[in-house]
Amino acid sequence: MAQVSEQQRFEMLILSHQGIVYRVVRTYCRLEEDQQDLIQEIKLQLWRAFPKYDSSKVFSTWMYRIALNTAISWTRKSSRRVQHVATLDEAEHEATQPIQSDELQVLYTLIDSLDAINRALLLLYLEELSLNEIGEVLGISPGNAAVKLTRLKQQLRQLANEPQPNEK
Amino acid sequence: MELEQLITNWKTTNERLDTVQAGQRTLETEVNGKRMRTISNRLKVGPSIELVIASAIVISAGGFLADHFSELVASPVEALPFACLHGLGILLIWLNIRQLITISKVDYTKPIVEAQGEIGALRKLRVKASQALMLCGIPLWILLPITMGQAVFGPRFLGSLSGNWILANLIFGVGVSGLIIVLARRFGSESKFFGMINDLFAGTEIQRAEKLVSEIRLFESQDVLS
Numbered sequence: 001m002a003q004v005s006e007q008q009r010f011e012m013l014i015l016s017h018q019g020i021v022y023r024v025v026r027t028y029c030r031l032e033e034d035q036q037d038l039i040q041e042i043k044l045q046l047w048r049a050f051p052k053y054d055s056s057k058v059f060s061t062w063m064y065r066i067a068l069n070t071a072i073s074w075t076r077k078s079s080r081r082v083q084h085v086a087t088l089d090e091a092e093h094e095a096t097q098p099i100q101s102d103e104l105q106v107l108y109t110l111i112d113s114l115d116a117i118n119r120a121l122l123l124l125y126l127e128e129l130s131l132n133e134i135g136e137v138l139g140i141s142p143g144n145a146a147v148k149l150t151r152l153k154q155q156l157r158q159l160a161n162e163p164q165p166n167e168k
Numbered sequence: 169m170e171l172e173q174l175i176t177n178w179k180t181t182n183e184r185l186d187t188v189q190a191g192q193r194t195l196e197t198e199v200n201g202k203r204m205r206t207i208s209n210r211l212k213v214g215p216s217i218e219l220v221i222a223s224a225i226v227i228s229a230g231g232f233l234a235d236h237f238s239e240l241v242a243s244p245v246e247a248l249p250f251a252c253l254h255g256l257g258i259l260l261i262w263l264n265i266r267q268l269i270t271i272s273k274v275d276y277t278k279p280i281v282e283a284q285g286e287i288g289a290l291r292k293l294r295v296k297a298s299q300a301l302m303l304c305g306i307p308l309w310i311l312l313p314i315t316m317g318q319a320v321f322g323p324r325f326l327g328s329l330s331g332n333w334i335l336a337n338l339i340f341g342v343g344v345s346g347l348i349i350v351l352a353r354r355f356g357s358e359s360k361f362f363g364m365i366n367d368l369f370a371g372t373e374i375q376r377a378e379k380l381v382s383e384i385r386l387f388e389s390q391d392v393l394s
Contacts, residue, residue, distance in 0.1 A: 022182075022186050068280050069283045069284065072284055117281070117284065117387045126179075136279070139280055139388075
């Protein structure tokens with residue numbers, strides 16, 4: 001009975017935060033097939049770690065840690081098999097139609113140009129986590145996170161202002 | 169395009185993508201362990217197989233040495249092949265137990281820098297163990313026919329082999345290692361197997377593992393804006 005309620009609690013928390021899983025997965029992997037695998041992998045790691053979750057702490061921060069750690073490990077494991085897939089999958093393309101693809105492409109270009117840990121930093125910044133939360137997820141001090149973010153933002157601005165390959 | 173605009177785009181895009189993705193496949197919550205090929209399980213496969221093989225070697229070699237103890241004390245040279253095999257087996261057990269302990273300690277609830285540092289160190293250890301195994305294992309292949317012969321015909325089998333035969337086979341073992349390296353370089357890009365060996369010998373694998381560790385160290389460092 002206790003097992004069922006634990007599972008139900010887990011299901012509820014996961015369902016209410018499932019966007020985190022999707023966004024982490026999309027940050028690290030572009031292929032639809034691989035995305036499904038990674039979602040399953042993250043879900044399993046979350047379930048395994050759930051007994052250790054301290055409910056006095058913010059669930060989303062805990063979830064980011066596990067999802068990012070799983071995605072980084074998974075990406076490194078599969079990096080020899082799949083390098084970079086530049087195209088967005090169909091669903092993604094359909095969903096992003098109303099937004100100018102150039103603008104989105106800038107973000108994806110920047111994401112792809114970063115190493116795994118900096119990708120995590122960028123994702124957490126785009127998700128508007130506070131410096132304390134970013135530091136907590138990554139395991140660095142808020143001050144260090146601020147320095148790295150400043151540098152990343154400079155890089156982002158530079159890239160955003162650069163003319164894109166299809167711009168004349 | 170402004171930075172703020174990029175963030176807005178990110179949010180808008182993700183809201184739509186989340187809806188699409190959730191519609192395509194709701195995040196299933198069946199967590200009954202059906203899907204067992206997780207990252208940590210995959211990492212455990214290699215060391216577990218090697219641990220079983222090494223344990224079998226140590227038990228067999230130890231059994232032989234114990235069974236022929238009095239004969240081998242009288243002629244210690246004849247104990248050398250099995251003693252070498254026993255030693256290699258123990259080394260392999262130690263290496264693989266160390267790897268399995270490290271894998272079991274990997275905790276994804278830890279901060280990313282810490283958890284990924286542990287995984288990086290583990291990969292480095294695994295690559296080094298595979299490198300050592302390949303570099304020692306192939307030239308020492310001669311131990312296999314000698315120990316098999318001793319197991320069948322007794323410890324004195326070693327005395328029936330000429331020094332030249334042993335030397336020739338040792339050279340053959342080294343030659344095979346060289347040939348594998350040449351083949352790996354030649355066919356590394358065409359064959360997955362040779363590609364893996366080439367990466368191992370050329371140090372590409374160790375570079376990859378070291379890159380991960382140094383990336384994390386660099387990220388962790390409290391650097392200041394230049």
